[in-house]
Amino acid sequence: MADAPILKPQPIGGFPEWQPGEKLVEDRFLEVIRRQFRRFGFTPIETPAVERTEVMTAKGVVDKEIYGLSRLAAADDAEAGGDLALHFDLTVPTARYVAQHMNRLVFPFRRYQIQKVWRGERPQAGRFREFYQCDIDIVGNGSLSPLADAEIPVVIHTIFRDLDIGGAVVRLNNRKLLQGLVESHGVAAERFAAALRAIDALEKIGRDGVAAALVAEAGMDAAAADRLLATLAAPVASPQDLAGAGSGPLFAAGLDELTQVVDGMRALGMPDDGYRLDLSIARGLDYYTGTVYETVLTALPKIGSVCSGGRYDDLASAYTRQKLPGVGISIGLTRLLARLFEAKIVTPAGQTPATTLVTTMDRARLADYLAIAAALRTAGIDTEVFTEPKKLGDQLKYADRKGFRFAVIAGEDEFAAGTVQVKDLAAQTQESVAAAKLATYLNREDK
């Protein structure tokens, strides 16, 4: 085997791979996200990594970003198959899932979906070709109350509170309200989309750029564009403040929805500093028809929205004539984690999920060490037992490098006395503990 060719393993651009300590952080995040999704009554679904290519391209998405599949070394093209492709988001699969299983689902259908998605883009700084999305949606059959829109930001607030990264603010708006405002400033209905696209670029091209775009693309005169932008920039404490800001049925409908959403959110326990009304949020996609959300980290606002979504009129128009209005949001977990690691807001943990290493200094007492480990595990303590014939000093070095909190040590004296030594590797202290009380001791100390 010494002559076997050696392949040098290399990272693949755009496909992130965490170190063990980083993966432990990702798992903690996934656990918090999952727990809150379930806490609010969302049920998990999981779709295959692939969809039929015709499903993936049904909405005319740029198919260059899609990875197609083929069987390597197939005898011919038919055998290779070319009709499957990796999903590039979780919205298309969910739409297909809901349409396919509609008769068995109970509506409103509240689902969460945490899966990787793939985009065959050229890799560039900060862009991933494989990443986790964590989505929730509430989908109605025929209709869906704005109360559903009120729940989404509360879920997101609770998650970012529990992630322990300094919290986040959910910014929200309503596209009908925004269209009504645009209309109230003189834009014709057929130019709403152009106006909203211009407003959506506010962070990217700045106020002057948007003003110019509103004139050029949406047919506004400069003064009206200026007044509109001043309205969009003004702080809004509550929907009631907006009563005189616009007029017309679109504006009224949007204001009514936004009022219900804010009232609902507050009744659901959203604190004042957990959300902000922001009239300038448009969300690029015309897919959204009512409430829209963006989420900004309090500790890292400059990375932009880490969690966006909104209300849509019809989830699955490509597959069914049944009207399925819904509201949803998506956390881009991989990008979020990468930014948090870069900014050192989150520090990777050690290389073990366990708190405790049972050392094995005396190989003649192996059975006793294993019994200690077994008892700790039964008591719910994540425990590793050191398996190799090494000196105690090496075992403690190992414990330190791997990031255990405690090392349990016992030799003849301890076995004779019915005790063990517990070394706290964080505090650099050591204590003698009755063997029978070890689990209780570790559970108490591990706070």
Next chain:
Amino acid sequence: MADAPILKPQPIGGFPEWQPGEKLVEDRFLEVIRRQFRRFGFTPIETPAVERTEVMTAKGVVDKEIYGLSRLAAADDAEAGGDLALHFDLTVPTARYVAQHMNRLVFPFRRYQIQKVWRGERPQAGRFREFYQCDIDIVGNGSLSPLADAEIPVVIHTIFRDLDIGGAVVRLNNRKLLQGLVESHGVAAERFAAALRAIDALEKIGRDGVAAALVAEAGMDAAAADRLLATLAAPVASPQDLAGAGSGPLFAAGLDELTQVVDGMRALGMPDDGYRLDLSIARGLDYYTGTVYETVLTALPKIGSVCSGGRYDDLASAYTRQKLPGVGISIGLTRLLARLFEAKIVTPAGQTPATTLVTTMDRARLADYLAIAAALRTAGIDTEVFTEPKKLGDQLKYADRKGFRFAVIAGEDEFAAGTVQVKDLAAQTQESVAAAKLATYLNREDK
């Protein structure tokens, strides 16, 4: 949109998609598996879904089973890329991962990995093209104690105990011991592999078939083959029973390893009925060099091994000259679940992870219902609040269809009295509970 073409969504053969109730079961299984992997000190890693094609085919695996990736609608072949492929197991990615990150890992490296894998096989009954594998491995640098081999079956025993599907028995053997037995029955070293391959087919082709194969492939005479098969079939209560069954250094080394593994397992709390020594287990792959495992469900033995693995000499010889011996095992979760659903050993749950639905019969009191839901969620109770303007009867029907345990009901009388009605949908009973004590009540009843 009424004229838009309608695509009929269809299942894709070999790519399973669970219904919500089935997915809740899968999530419960994943949670049990993850918890016990961590309980024993295994740390999670996750590799991309793809590897470079050269890495995937480094060991000469039949590449027809591999799905290659290409960017749809790329301008040319170079842009399409053809150098990436979906992983078909988690062993190749782990070998590459360990070699790539070797300098940052602490050995013995104990990792778990729960991911989907893909195989581009022609779909046939019971075969999946996408499925979950749940793997653990302990990898040493240079050497690894048989104690590591002792831990693996205890993890697996604990998982199958906690899955609540009637338990499982881990069958184990040692390939050195088996080679030593074969040698003691007159087979030459260069025919060990052929003999073990024959023995590995025991369940498939039966005793007579194996006897014939031992004669034809391994050069045994019929009487010796018969004696060997009798030895392999005899029950073995403990390794000590085997003392006289064979001779020679291979046999002695295998027996010594097996003895250490069994002693270690027992010290770690493995009960007598949790494992069985089975000399006929060979595992087809020559990759395994010592301990080998198979796992059979007590309630469903006929589906064969649901969790197999063993000890190997060198994890990553394709990438590094560093010797990395290890031991591991893999649960084929998707296949296991499919068989359990088919056999009705596991029954899919409802369509919600939540226990409690807060109904909303009086739309004027929406804020109060939302506050009740918020309080329950804060108390750790998974809760949905009914969002739509429907009659109470419809809401209760919804609760029933979705599978909630409790429906919380309140009207003017209850609000005036500071109480709520709790309907237990399983027991079909209803009780009045003080609003302030609702969370305590639900936590107590939900046993």
